[in-house]
Amino acid sequence: MCIRANRNQPDDVKRRMADCAAGEDSATAKEVFKQLLENIDLAAETGLALCQDCGLAVFFVEVGQDARVEGDLNEAINEGVRQGYQEGYLRKSACDPFTRKNTGDNTPAVVHYDIVPGDKLRIAFMAKGGGAENMSRVTMLAPAEGWEGIKKFVLTRVAESRSNPCPPIIIGIGIGGTFEHSAKLAKKALLRKLDDVNPDPDLAAKEAELLGLVNALGIGPMGLGGKTTALGLKMLVSPCHIASLPLAVNIQCHSSRHEEVEL
Amino acid sequence: MATYELTAPLSDADARKLRSGDIVYLSGTIYTARDAAHKKLNDMLDAGEKLPIDLQGAVIYYVGPTPPPPGYVIGSAGPTTSYRMDSFAPRLHSLGAKGSIGKGIRNDAVKKSLKDYGAVYFGATGGAGALLSVCIKEAEVVAFPEMGPEALRRLKVERLPLLVINDSVGGELYVQPDLKAVGL
Ligand code: SF4
Numbered sequence: 109m110c111i112r113a114n115r116n117q118p119d120d121v122k123r124r125m126a127d128c129a130a131g132e133d134s135a136t137a138k139e140v141f142k143q144l145l146e147n148i149d150l151a152a153e154t155g156l157a158l159c160q161d162c163g164l165a166v167f168f169v170e171v172g173q174d175a176r177v178e179g180d181l182n183e184a185i186n187e188g189v190r191q192g193y194q195e196g197y198l199r200k201s202a203c204d205p206f207t208r209k210n211t212g213d214n215t216p217a218v219v220h221y222d223i224v225p226g227d228k229l230r231i232a233f234m235a236k237g238g239g240a241e242n243m244s245r246v247t248m249l250a251p252a253e254g255w256e257g258i259k260k261f262v263l264t265r266v267a268e269s270r271s272n273p274c275p276p277i278i279i280g281i282g283i284g285g286t287f288e289h290s291a292k293l294a295k296k297a298l299l300r301k302l303d304d305v306n307p308d309p310d311l312a313a314k315e316a317e318l319l320g321l322v323n324a325l326g327i328g329p330m331g332l333g334g335k336t337t338a339l340g341l342k343m344l345v346s347p348c349h350i351a352s353l354p355l356a357v358n359i360q361c362h363s364s365r366h367e368e369v370e371l
Numbered sequence: 372m373a374t375y376e377l378t379a380p381l382s383d384a385d386a387r388k389l390r391s392g393d394i395v396y397l398s399g400t401i402y403t404a405r406d407a408a409h410k411k412l413n414d415m416l417d418a419g420e421k422l423p424i425d426l427q428g429a430v431i432y433y434v435g436p437t438p439p440p441p442g443y444v445i446g447s448a449g450p451t452t453s454y455r456m457d458s459f460a461p462r463l464h465s466l467g468a469k470g471s472i473g474k475g476i477r478n479d480a481v482k483k484s485l486k487d488y489g490a491v492y493f494g495a496t497g498g499a500g501a502l503l504s505v506c507i508k509e510a511e512v513v514a515f516p517e518m519g520p521e522a523l524r525r526l527k528v529e530r531l532p533l534l535v536i537n538d539s540v541g542g543e544l545y546v547q548p549d550l551k552a553v554g555l
Pocket of ligand 1: 159160161162236237238239240272273274361362363449450451497498499
């Protein structure tokens with residue numbers, strides 16, 4: 109799973125990149141897209157990783173409440189990361205926050221569990237690179253700031269990030285819940301397919317509006333100018349405290365590597 | 372905007388003739404270093420120690436590659452975000468380094484040091500690690516092997532595709548976000 113994700117760009121992302129490339133006027137933007145699309149083909153052909161930053165290993169695991177798991181699920185996930193990053197010649201980027209010493213095998217993975225109805229186990233993996241992750245932020249807005257405040261924060265964040273997170277980016281936005289829950293929602297939003305449309309028409313309109321504004325910033329591929337600053341923008345929303353408006357913006361680079369399996 | 376075929380180490384004249392927006396296919400010898408190796412180099416300079424590399428004309432590539440699969444000299448090898456090296460770059464330029472390769476914006480101190488010492492900042496396409504890897508023909512760890520992907524490597528490259536982002540006369544290629552267009 110880790111190996112496949114690091115070598116194969118998801119189809120929806122690749123398609124969106126090809127579409128956006130065709131819509132660009134600037135020669136530089138077109139050239140960046142050309143290199144990125146070539147890179148995707150080359151990685152799939154050669155088995156070289158799409159990007160040298162193979163990320164921290166992040167998992168969203170949905171455990172069906174009737175599923176029976178034998179043994180230590182958490183250890184199994186970490187063992188999978190250990191083997192995948194070793195056997196796939198992937199870079200191990202996990203280190204101690206103070207000493208900066210590399211843990212050597214890209215563990216521990218960051219694993220989020222949810223209990224859901226049913227007897228299945230659904231595991232989503234994402235390889236989350238540091239460059240784009242570093243540009244992400246959580247804030248606690250005042251409720252009165254509302255949608256205008258949300259837009260302003262997201263746009264300011266993208267504008268300040270400029271070329272750092274390897275645009276064209278994908279933006280995951282978590283709104284509501286608590287401080288940490290908004291961040292989890294933002295990350296989970298990045299697992300949505302780029303071509304899906306939010307089932308809530310109001311949210312779908314908000315996503316489209318904000319994506320349009322982000323692209324009006326003109327940062328473009330690699331920050332060199334162009335129409336495509338973001339390939340997509342996805343929101344997940346949850347009720348929050350009457351006193352708060354938590355907002356998380358999780359930035360994902362074009363190298364949006366993720367995979368899902370259901371067991 | 373011109374296109375050049377250049378060889379590293381870079382001569383002073385080569386570095387100074389480049390302008391933001393120029394395309395450079397770089398061949399020759401370059402070095403890799405990122406966060407940890409920069410800190411170590413800086414500590415060595417503080418301690419008055421001799422560096423493990425010759426900085427004259429040196430081009431430093433901010434990259435932490437993946438391990439090489441069988442049959443390859445190096446794995447995926449695209450640029451990392453450069454601002455984390457901003458506090459170290461001016462010192463290296465003052466000691467003769469003529470260029471760095473990365474992605475993302477540099478601070479004013481770095482841009483000033485490019486002017487002061489006639490150096491350039493190149494951008495490589497972030498996330499094109501496989502594509503850039505095939506331009507690397509030899510790779511050898513020359514210092515700090517304990518740093519793993521962050522070790523200091525000597526690379527022989529052939530026609531590495533680069534863009535001049537910041538030049539030695541204050542040029543800048545990254546666009547300013549259009550804040551007015553979005554009412555900010
Ligand atoms: S931001 Fe993404 S594409 Fe860019 S170097 Fe990091 S992981 Fe790779």
